[in-house]
Amino acid sequence: MLLILLLALLPLAAAAQSITTAGAIQGAVVDSTGAAMPAVRVIVTETGSRAAREAATDETGRFRLAGLPIGLYELRLDKDGFTPVMISRFQVSVGQTVVQRVEMKPAQLVERLEVQE
Numbered sequence: 001m002l003l004i005l006l007l008a009l010l011p012l013a014a015a016a017q018s019i020t021t022a023g024a025i026q027g028a029v030v031d032s033t034g035a036a037m038p039a040v041r042v043i044v045t046e047t048g049s050r051a052a053r054e055a056a057t058d059e060t061g062r063f064r065l066a067g068l069p070i071g072l073y074e075l076r077l078d079k080d081g082f083t084p085v086m087i088s089r090f091q092v093s094v095g096q097t098v099v100q101r102v103e104m105k106p107a108q109l110v111e112r113l114e115v116q117e
Contacts, residue, residue, distance in 0.1 A: 023092035026064040027100035029057050029077060036061030037104060041078040046071045047089065068092050075100065083107050 025044055029037045040057040044065050057063045075087040082104040092098055 021094055022067045022069055023094060023096040023098065024064060024066040024068060025073070025075065025092065025098045025100065027062070027102060029061045029063070029102045029104060031082070032103060032105050037079060037082075039079065040104070043076045043078075044068065045074050045076070047074055048072065070094055073098075075102075077102055077104060079104060081107055 029040045029042075031037055036057075036059075038057055038059045038061060040061070040063075042055045042057065042063045042065070043052055044054075045052040046069065048071055053065050053068070055063050055065050070093055071091075072089055073092055074089060075085075077085040083106070085102055085104055087100060087102070090098060
């Protein structure tokens, strides 16, 4: 009898393990012309604990960070030659995927010329 009860409860235990308690963030990064930007450094930081996770965009400019505990986050994107982008204070909820489309602009070139006599 006990064996039958345990076998009956087995599917319920498997279903309970598949319930997620986390969320995700995914997105696409483009330049000012709309072209996909590969190899952009993507850092997502939970604002309370300051715990951070890092990824990079793929060849199509897309990224995904899954398994994020619920909470408030900020997102930073960096690539040499471009101005860093910071997206502050967005909520990640249970089972939710936050989607971001980010446009990065070229960094301003500052040139300084000194003439000495």
